[in-house]
Amino acid sequence: MAVASDRFSSLPDSVLLHILSFLPFDDVVRTSRLCKQWRTLWCFSSFLNFIHRPKDLVSLKKFVSFVDKSLINLHCNCNTVSRIHLDFPFKRCFTSDVTVWVLFAVSYKVKELNLILANDAEDAYCLPKRLFLNSSLEKVNWVSCRFEKIEVVRWDSLRELRIGSMEFRDDMVRKVVVGSPCLELLELDNCWGFKRLDLVGGKVSKLVVNGYREVSTLDFEVEIEAPCVKVLELKGCFRMNIQLKNVMNCVSAKLDYHFKIPKEEERSNFYEQQRHILMAMFGSLRHVKDVMFGTWCIEVMASWGMTYIPFSMTRCECLTLHTPIQERYLAGIVRLLQSSFNLRKLIIHMAPPYFEFETCFVPVVHDVYSVGGKFQLSMLSKDWGLNLKKVKVCGFEGMRSGLEVLFLRDLLLVSANLEEMVIEWRRSGHQNSIPDPSDDFVTESLLNVRGRSKNAVILFKN
Numbered sequence: 001m002a003v004a005s006d007r008f009s010s011l012p013d014s015v016l017l018h019i020l021s022f023l024p025f026d027d028v029v030r031t032s033r034l035c036k037q038w039r040t041l042w043c044f045s046s047f048l049n050f051i052h053r054p055k056d057l058v059s060l061k062k063f064v065s066f067v068d069k070s071l072i073n074l075h076c077n078c079n080t081v082s083r084i085h086l087d088f089p090f091k092r093c094f095t096s097d098v099t100v101w102v103l104f105a106v107s108y109k110v111k112e113l114n115l116i117l118a119n120d121a122e123d124a125y126c127l128p129k130r131l132f133l134n135s136s137l138e139k140v141n142w143v144s145c146r147f148e149k150i151e152v153v154r155w156d157s158l159r160e161l162r163i164g165s166m167e168f169r170d171d172m173v174r175k176v177v178v179g180s181p182c183l184e185l186l187e188l189d190n191c192w193g194f195k196r197l198d199l200v201g202g203k204v205s206k207l208v209v210n211g212y213r214e215v216s217t218l219d220f221e222v223e224i225e226a227p228c229v230k231v232l233e234l235k236g237c238f239r240m241n242i243q244l245k246n247v248m249n250c251v252s253a254k255l256d257y258h259f260k261i262p263k264e265e266e267r268s269n270f271y272e273q274q275r276h277i278l279m280a281m282f283g284s285l286r287h288v289k290d291v292m293f294g295t296w297c298i299e300v301m302a303s304w305g306m307t308y309i310p311f312s313m314t315r316c317e318c319l320t321l322h323t324p325i326q327e328r329y330l331a332g333i334v335r336l337l338q339s340s341f342n343l344r345k346l347i348i349h350m351a352p353p354y355f356e357f358e359t360c361f362v363p364v365v366h367d368v369y370s371v372g373g374k375f376q377l378s379m380l381s382k383d384w385g386l387n388l389k390k391v392k393v394c395g396f397e398g399m400r401s402g403l404e405v406l407f408l409r410d411l412l413l414v415s416a417n418l419e420e421m422v423i424e425w426r427r428s429g430h431q432n433s434i435p436d437p438s439d440d441f442v443t444e445s446l447l448n449v450r451g452r453s454k455n456a457v458i459l460f461k462n
Helices: 013-020 025-033 057-073 075-080 092-107 170-179 270-284 295-302 327-339 402-414 438-448
Strands: 047-051 083-089 112-118 139-143 160-164 185-191 196-198 206-212 221-225 231-238 241-245 252-259 290-294 318-322 345-349 390-396 420-425 457-461
Touching: 047 057, 057 083, 057 092, 083 092, 092 112, 170 196, 206 221, 231 241, 241 270, 252 295, 270 295, 290 295, 295 327, 318 327, 327 402, 390 402, 402 420, 402 438, 438 457
Parallel strands: 047 083, 083 112, 112 139, 139 160, 160 185, 185 206, 196 221, 206 231, 221 241, 231 252, 252 290, 290 318, 318 345, 345 390, 390 420, 420 457
Antiparallel strands: none
């Protein structure tokens, strides 16, 4: 009987090393036991992924010892290492060990350094000053670390900076911007300490702010001045006023954030304050062509009522709505459509919100549908929808929530030049489950109702 060939081992070493780059480094080392060819292959790995989850001190000490030994063994081939990824529950007793690893990365000109150090607030790892004078780093992702008395930042090659759960004060923001002439991406995940993100003088083209650590008062304000930013994303949970200043080069904006519901004594003017904040954002982003709104923003817009339109998005060509089609959101959705006269593409992610409202607090507008179930699109001008060519719907549930069907039906009725509507069903359970009998009815209903969009192609995807 012929022996089956080992096609995997016959691959070039460069391909095998690329495959190994996706594995935790302890698994990479274990491959040395497979055969003679693999015995020393791990020594030439360019991506080192050190990942550890258990939090007990015994296993953590074993993990730290393993990292130490691995870097010592890699010492002769360290010129090949381009990325080091460290992800483990950090404790203060390992400070000196982590510092050695970081300085190893600095000394051997590693291009990407990720430090995901989950810890208690008092155990946050203090980044060594030598790390801030580095001309080799191109990408970094630091979580639960600490800046301390950094006087100068010099990152000549850094293109992407991601930091999470860290204090990032205004002076440090300026040092990073001035000292990183190639920085293109700045992503802040649940950081705190800054009141002004001043990106003037830098080249940051994408800014992502994902939440802000808890603040004590609703009067707290954060100002963002980003003249070079083209892509702006605000998401996560906030509890402060956000002011956008000088974002005239922005071409894509994502407003998918939500506010933490305030205490009872702070609720009197809360909703009105949110409307003012959102109106100011509209004023700063009125020139943006690609806009995405999350459930919270749509909820706030619904509270204006159906006849008052305090904003305009005449430049918007692609509108994305991340919201379920429910009665409490429909007024806000209609208002966004009213203000988007030049809309060419509409994308709707019919997903439930990832946060919970207090139903007694948020007002519900009931005048979107008449008693007969007809969508009140008479408020849209006859010229609305003339430029709308494509509609994409994700997470469609058909008759499981009837308002979705009514909404899409009436959207077909008013869109004169629609070319394509793509509807992706949201299925629960196994893909081979028995289809809902109402699916055929929904499909037939939408295909038979074209209205003004007689040439539209409707595609259903599972």
